[in-house]
Amino acid sequence: MAIRRQGIQFVIADNGSESETALEQFIDKPQSIFTSGYGSANLTQSQQLLDNQFMVVQSMGSSAGLFASDNGWTPRGYMNIRVESTSYYTNPDGKPQEGLSGTGAPYPILINRMRSYSSFPRVYLQGGTTFDITYYMASNFVGSPDNFSGGSYIQTMVG
């Protein structure tokens, strides 16, 4: 019987530990920070609370930044909570939305990256509930290639 405050950090990085295929497949879709198999999400079972447990989501955050540039890469990431089959952030049509922006709720919190949400709207998870935390990253890890361009050149050669 206890009250425990716990946190989980998920990291995925292009640092030689991930294959190019994984880096390309990770983006553009919500990925579980527990079980997706990417980065540090290496759990093999989905998250389900025991009957005698009660969870209150305190906060979520992710790397900040919306627009990647040549000199400053950002993931343009979003977090979402999925309870059973329902996502917390949904579009009006009921389909899952990208979620909580890393710019709105940054992690880590820095002097120039403070949270726009003073307190995250609490989500209560009853005992026996299956839940998941997803991270959606829109930017490309490996970037978009530029194209070679230049003027034409013609010369008469002599052998």
Added chain:
Amino acid sequence: MQTSMIKTLETPVSGTAGLNTAMVAQLGAVYSQSSFQVLGISMYSESASTCVVGTYMDTESDTPTPFVAVNTAGEGVGTATWVVTGFRQTMDYGITGLNERAGLFNLAEIPSTSTNWPNAGWVAVGHVWTPSAPTNLSPLIVIVALDGTTTIHSSEVLGVNPASAWLVTSFGGTVTRKPAMMCDVVYDAQNDSLVAIGNADDTASAVRTYSCWTEMVSAAVPPTFIQNLNYGLSDNVNYPSFLRSCAIQTQDASGTTVANRTIVMSVGFVDNTKNGSWTLYQPNFSNPWGGGNPRFSWIEKGTNIGTEFYSAQGLSAGDTPSYLTLCNRLTADGEDIYFVGGIAPNGIFGYGISGVQTDSTGGGADNIINPGGVSTDLIFTEIKNMIDPFRENNVGDYNNTDPTSAITDIVALGKNNGTSGRRTKIYSAGYEENGRNAPTVATALGGDKTYILAISRGMILTSNEVGISGISQLLFLPSATRMKLAVFTQSDVTKISYAEADLDLSGGASAILDVSVATGHAAYAWFEYLLYDGVDSLIARKLNEMGVRVTIANVEWYKQDILKQGLDVSTDFFNEWGELKIEENRQRDKVAEQFGRKRNPKRQVRTELFDDYADYEDKESQIKAFPDYDPANDGNPFKDDVALEQEVGKTQKAVDDLRRIEDLVDEETNDEAEYDDEADVSDWGEN
């Protein structure tokens, strides 16, 4: 726009000690410890195998000697099982004091489908010291199998297809020219043949050397060669002319791969008074010369006359290369780009070229080169001067504006023919001595450091972050002048092997490493929660049901509130619930009675009282069987003590009432006058 620039080097694994140990074990006492210099690396495309070539110092006369080593256990150079072969038997150790090292310098991969080169994984080329003026060099050509076994295809000393006996390509017969240096080689998959480049001595002259092309059509046939008698030649014995680096394409003007449109682009050195040479060559095996002049044309003869490339591009004297050292064709990232690099008085020279075509008739591109003496139009679809970007992309203490500063290698990264993956490029910067392929005395070099740097696929952006990453990890040798790169072909993680060669002999052996290249981009996500366990979860749920925010403070407050009532924490909810229920029932009964819905019928007093008492046991059993369970007591039935006591008390009261009524009845029977207002005898008796 965000490009895919490489910015970090990750998880390096050095193979230097491993290769040195293997060379000690397999070459024996003739190998001078830590003297090997790796000058070429190739990863086999079809399987995990890697071949390195270079030179080591032989103890017999402290002379550079060729070697080849194959990693038969996998890809890369970091963790390897080396099969090493030295070629001291191809050397004439009576020759000393040459400016050019003996060694193997480059290699071409042979696919498993080859029929002309059976069981070959690579063909490696180089040159060795032999008594043949003016260069005292002869080609060494070695066929290398994937298991590390080697077959010498040409050696002057051993008499195996000696270059002095090679026939002239297309013409046949021998001449006074004889191939000497052999610096690079490319494989033509369409024709299953090879073209190597280097130079040729004129044995009839003590000084003259020529730029030279060698064709190798089969392992069973001696090579043939051709030189240009008019251009790309030197009469300075100290600075012989030669072709240093080459690349190949086999496609028609529409880009379709065909066997009869092979073009080999080569770059090199003429002499120390001229500029770097640049040629296109069409092999006899691709487009037969028919006994006529060879099909070659010069983009730059090194004479820097007005109609040729350097002048046409308006290059200043400081930017005009004295020596072109590198010609690579880069396609893995989806862009088909030739890189041509060299050294210039003001520093690094480099050009990017996309779309190389020739027009032999004036009627449009046909990718045919006319025989020598007949002009051919050259068409570069797109061309970009990269001199300034390369000179501005500096790192560490590298000096990219020295007259010997050069790009020593460049590779493209990509997957599936450049349709996926990173699609970018990295290059290595080092130093090249003017007029030398691999100098034995390299005091003229302007520096002794090599670094890896990054450039975008389209050669638009450059970055030094990857170099800084390597410096911070101390990955680069304190003394090295040339670095060669090779990309892993079997790994899904983007990895390269690189070899630094220390040609000025001040820093010992080469460094060979495997390292992952990456952007270093990282995304983090954080999820924080409070987990209420056991009874706290029960309180949390209760608070949530009551609409109270579930916080640690609220849960503790509620818990303390319960404790203040002196009730057992484990049963307080149910006690409270029971009391509330009783009170609720009482109020409901009261209201019901007031509205006449529960008024008891008139009955005899005794019967009514006894009824309550009579069903006592039945009610008690019902209470015991109350179908509720205590979750805090392993699901055992909850004992409603309050209700039970209430019922017992009620029954007890009924019994007491009964007894009191019976007593009253008895009293009434014995002394009825006491309870009415009528006068009787007894009333008067006392008066």
